[in-house]
Amino acid sequence: MGSIIAFANQKGGVAKTTTAHTLGDAFVEMGNSVLLVDLDPQACLTYAMGVDPDTLDLTLHDVFAGRVKTEEVVVESDESPALLPSSIDLAGAEVHLLTKTGREFVLARALKPLVDRYDYLLIDCGPSLGILTINGLTAADQVAIPFQCDTLSQRGVGQLLETVSDVRSFTNDDLAVLGGIATMFDGRTRLAHQVLESIEQQHGLRVLPPPIPKSVRVAEAPGKGRSVLNHARSSKPAAAYRDLAATIASEI
Numbered sequence: 001m002g003s004i005i006a007f008a009n010q011k012g013g014v015a016k017t018t019t020a021h022t023l024g025d026a027f028v029e030m031g032n033s034v035l036l037v038d039l040d041p042q043a044c045l046t047y048a049m050g051v052d053p054d055t056l057d058l059t060l061h062d063v064f065a066g067r068v069k070t071e072e073v074v075v076e077s078d079e080s081p082a083l084l085p086s087s088i089d090l091a092g093a094e095v096h097l098l099t100k101t102g103r104e105f106v107l108a109r110a111l112k113p114l115v116d117r118y119d120y121l122l123i124d125c126g127p128s129l130g131i132l133t134i135n136g137l138t139a140a141d142q143v144a145i146p147f148q149c150d151t152l153s154q155r156g157v158g159q160l161l162e163t164v165s166d167v168r169s170f171t172n173d174d175l176a177v178l179g180g181i182a183t184m185f186d187g188r189t190r191l192a193h194q195v196l197e198s199i200e201q202q203h204g205l206r207v208l209p210p211p212i213p214k215s216v217r218v219a220e221a222p223g224k225g226r227s228v229l230n231h232a233r234s235s236k237p238a239a240a241y242r243d244l245a246a247t248i249a250s251e252i
């Protein structure tokens, strides 16, 4: 059975999408089969994978609406992870879900037929703690929390950990916290080291090694429809993401 990992932080711009995408590529390099799940109506992961959501007949929205089986929506690929794509329609699903009984479990049910097909199922959550993210946390075995190392304000992390504890009480008592993922790390600044320390001290959140360096090579990759692993194969951030994938693989 595959491991389902949700990448969550209600703060936008902390590299959730980048991390899910790049770790997906890293796990594939290691010989695993991987499914990336785009749970954000902004569909940034779908775009970053080189897929234009406007050209897709079916997206995760159709699965949430109960119109199709999940398998029918998956975009398979030989060298990259498979993708369960999103589109802006998913924002509509969010409203629709609110009135539905069992609304927290829609994604968990949708992924069930796929868990044996992949070694890793990585869920890229959007920047909110709304019902879509709750679906992601309810479907997941583990949650990883990317956070930016260039700002000390990490108040959102405490709120997210509270949500994780609610999810454990109500919808998924097996949900484990895999750890924090330090992104956009600039080791030359004191601030970056302070952020790392404060995350561990304030929130008791273990940070998975290594931190991911800040680099323009990471930022320019999605424009080319790929992650930094294939865009700048031997760059420092590519090496860091490979090491992070190895850390995660050794722990689950």
Ligand SMILES: Nc1ncnc2c1ncn2[C@@H]1O[C@H](COP(=O)(O)OP(=O)(O)O)[C@@H](O)[C@H]1O
Residues within 6 Å of the ligand: 011, 012, 013, 014, 015, 016, 017, 018, 019, 044, 127, 183, 184, 185, 212, 213, 214, 215, 216, 218, 219, 220, 222, 237
């Ligand atoms: N290590 C990094 N160095 C430089 N830029 C990065 C790095 N990681 C992510 N970015 C950039 O930061 C922005 C936000 O990242 P993204 O993954 O979209 O965050 P989120 O999904 O949390 O909103 C994107 O433009 C991305 O390319």
Ligand SMILES: [Mg+2]
Residues within 6 Å of the ligand: 016, 017, 018, 040, 044, 045, 124, 125, 126
């Ligand atoms: Mg994102």
